Amino acid sequence: MDLENQQRIKDLTDKYGKDNLVVVLGGGEAEACGLAAETVSTGDPTFAGPLAGVQLGLKAYHMFELKDEVDPAVYDEQISMMEMVLDKDAINKEVQEYRG
Amino acid sequence: MTFPVLKGTAYTLVHTPDILVHEGKLQESEMRNSPDSDYLKAIPDHLRSFEDVVGYGPNQAYIGNIHPRDLNNIEKPWYEHPLENASTEGKFGSIMSEDMFYGCLKAVDMFELVVLDASFQEKIAKKVKEDPVIGKYWVTLDKLTENPSSVDEIKSLIEEKDAKPLYLDNELVGCIKRAHEFDAALTSDVMFENLVSKASGAYALAELFAKNDLEPDDVDYLIECSEEGCGDMFQRAGGNYAKSIGEICGCVNATGSDTRSFCAAPAHSMVEASALVQAGVYSNVVVLAGGSSAKLGMNGKDHVKKDQPLIEDCLGAFAIHVGENDGKSPVIRTDIVGKHKIGSGAAPQAIMQAIVADPLEHAGLSIKDVDVFSAEMQNPEITVPAGAGDIPSANYKMIAALGIMKKVFARSELNEVVERIGMPGFVPTQGHIPSGVPFLGHAIEMIENGDIHRTMIIGKGSLFLGRLTNLFDGISFIVEANDGHVEDDSVDKDTIRQMIAESMKQFADSLK
Numbered sequence: 197m198d199l200e201n202q203q204r205i206k207d208l209t210d211k212y213g214k215d216n217l218v219v220v221l222g223g224g225e226a227e228a229c230g231l232a233a234e235t236v237s238t239g240d241p242t243f244a245g246p247l248a249g250v251q252l253g254l255k256a257y258h259m260f261e262l263k264d265e266v267d268p269a270v271y272d273e274q275i276s277m278m279e280m281v282l283d284k285d286a287i288n289k290e291v292q293e294y295r296g
Numbered sequence: 297m298t299f300p301v302l303k304g305t306a307y308t309l310v311h312t313p314d315i316l317v318h319e320g321k322l323q324e325s326e327m328r329n330s331p332d333s334d335y336l337k338a339i340p341d342h343l344r345s346f347e348d349v350v351g352y353g354p355n356q357a358y359i360g361n362i363h364p365r366d367l368n369n370i371e372k373p374w375y376e377h378p379l380e381n382a383s384t385e386g387k388f389g390s391i392m393s394e395d396m397f398y399g400c401l402k403a404v405d406m407f408e409l410v411v412l413d414a415s416f417q418e419k420i421a422k423k424v425k426e427d428p429v430i431g432k433y434w435v436t437l438d439k440l441t442e443n444p445s446s447v448d449e450i451k452s453l454i455e456e457k458d459a460k461p462l463y464l465d466n467e468l469v470g471c472i473k474r475a476h477e478f479d480a481a482l483t484s485d486v487m488f489e490n491l492v493s494k495a496s497g498a499y500a501l502a503e504l505f506a507k508n509d510l511e512p513d514d515v516d517y518l519i520e521c522s523e524e525g526c527g528d529m530f531q532r533a534g535g536n537y538a539k540s541i542g543e544i545c546g547c548v549n550a551t552g553s554d555t556r557s558f559c560a561a562p563a564h565s566m567v568e569a570s571a572l573v574q575a576g577v578y579s580n581v582v583v584l585a586g587g588s589s590a591k592l593g594m595n596g597k598d599h600v601k602k603d604q605p606l607i608e609d610c611l612g613a614f615a616i617h618v619g620e621n622d623g624k625s626p627v628i629r630t631d632i633v634g635k636h637k638i639g640s641g642a643a644p645q646a647i648m649q650a651i652v653a654d655p656l657e658h659a660g661l662s663i664k665d666v667d668v669f670s671a672e673m674q675n676p677e678i679t680v681p682a683g684a685g686d687i688p689s690a691n692y693k694m695i696a697a698l699g700i701m702k703k704v705f706a707r708s709e710l711n712e713v714v715e716r717i718g719m720p721g722f723v724p725t726q727g728h729i730p731s732g733v734p735f736l737g738h739a740i741e742m743i744e745n746g747d748i749h750r751t752m753i754i755g756k757g758s759l760f761l762g763r764l765t766n767l768f769d770g771i772s773f774i775v776e777a778n779d780g781h782v783e784d785d786s787v788d789k790d791t792i793r794q795m796i797a798e799s800m801k802q803f804a805d806s807l808k
Binding site for chain 2: 224225227228231242273274275276277278280281282
């Protein structure tokens with residue numbers, strides 16, 4: 197995950213507390229989404245950014261997993277095309293793994 | 297309405313393994329922050345030879361010796377299955393070695409910033425001057441005999457004056473100096489990137505003249521569309537690369553300017569070039585860009601982790617000639633331009649609607665009416681191991697999915713459509729270089745051979761990288777077969793005046 201975004205997420209967690217935050221991912225590739233979910237939960241596995249060795253314990257969800265939480269018309273307009281294109285099951289599975 | 301035409305293209309690559317090691321931004325940061333890192337230690341074992349680079353299928357597709365679709369017939373990974381008897385010379389351009397490129401850097405340097413060891417300089421000056429393309433079209437080759445230096449002097453410039461080293465097979469042969477003592481816009485880092493971009497752009501422009509029916513003094517306007525910025529601290533990206541590159545090739549009748557929009561800039565520039573020609577402002581416009589040293593080895597850590605060679609080891613460059621309708625070259629349909637508007641929204645669906653569906657629907661066409669699309673043509677062997685996926689394939693799937701949503705295709709057809717409208721990615725990840733336009737050379741051939749009628753070229757840009765806006769950017773244009781119609785049917789003002797006068801006369805006569 198981008199080093200700058202790691203810092204932003206760390207700052208937000210410091211400000212609001214981990215119980216008041218979830219991370220919503222919109223990535224298009226399972227491995228990259230898993231990496232992001234891992235970074236915000238157990239720390240940056242590449243040990244390159246501000247979250248290296250920092251366990252924020254945040255829960256990450258991919259937008260595909262939140263389909264039932266949003267207005268179906270908005271979902272259809274914004275996401276449905278990508279649902280056809282991306283490997284939704286692989287992405288969801290990968291992200292779920294880091295929520296314990 | 298008569299349209300401008302796509303008259304010719306040139307595509308060039310420069311193999312630069314030593315620049316990758318020392319000036320690629322990832323490697324440079326690693327040297328600064330973790331000089332003992334395992335990645336840096338692993339680099340030498342993962343560099344490719346010039347022969348490997350020449351034989352690499354995607355590179356042969358870029359310079360035009362094979363079609364990108366031919367990559368489907370080469371066993372993967374492509375880097376383990378080089379083409380036999382591959383040539384540095386292609387239909388659309390060529391591949392240059394690093395030693396030759398250092399000579400080119402010297403030949404484009406107007407401010408004595410490139411310093412070469414005297415014996416290397418003498419040897420390489422000869423090679424550059426004897427090159428059938430550079431030697432013929434570059435008019436600044438006298439620079440190759442100026443201010444030869446010694447390795448000792450080069451070392452002291454690096455140690456004491458912050459110069460950036462030029463290595464060849466790990467041996468120090470030169471350096472690039474800073475252009476000002478404390479101006480952050482003229483550091484040796486910045487000058488290195490700018491001279492690399494200029495020299496590689498001038499190489500592509502020379503190839504455009506060599507491979508097409510266009511002479512340097514026929515060019516009226518140059519549009520440069522890389523992602524670099526040149527200027528000093530008071531005007532950090534003031535420009536102008538375009539004129540500086542045209543000067544190298546003796547385009548004495550041309551002026552020019554730079555267009556910027558990250559990776560979308562080449563497509564913007566093509567639309568601008570087409571408009572300038574169609575409006576009659578200029579007859580011959582060249583859109584061009586050199587390569588980026590910063591991006592060399594950009595995904596190197598992932599490549600080393602997966603034990604594959606560092607295949608981001610080439611600078612890419614291109615030059616494209618847009619001219620007046622000649623009745624045979626493919627036309628650029630300036631009436632079908634797709635644009636991602638400020639109000640379009642950033643969801644992929646909104647982007648594809650704006651740049652793919654909207655312009656076609658406006659012209660009474662559908663996705664089905666476009667034979668081949670070319671969007672972000674990054675080589676998947678570079679991006680997949682880095683977790684970015686197969687970008688061309690993702691674009692084709694998005695276009696097909698959009699077609700399905702619009703009921704142009706059946707859902708079951710998705711994979712078949714992707715196959716039909718697409719091709720594998722074949723272009724190095726040099727930012728603006730893979731963005732749509734590398735297909736234009738092949739497109740001219742396919743259209744003129746009657747293999748396809750129409751193609752859509754798409755440029756997409758990530759503007760958030762500049763930290764000024766979160767807006768996305770995208771633009772598309774259509775190239776299609778020329779129907780041979782070159783006359784402008786539109787009526788001019790004098791004709792209208794005459795028609796009105798005649799009508800009034802008839803009306804007056806009727807009152808008599």
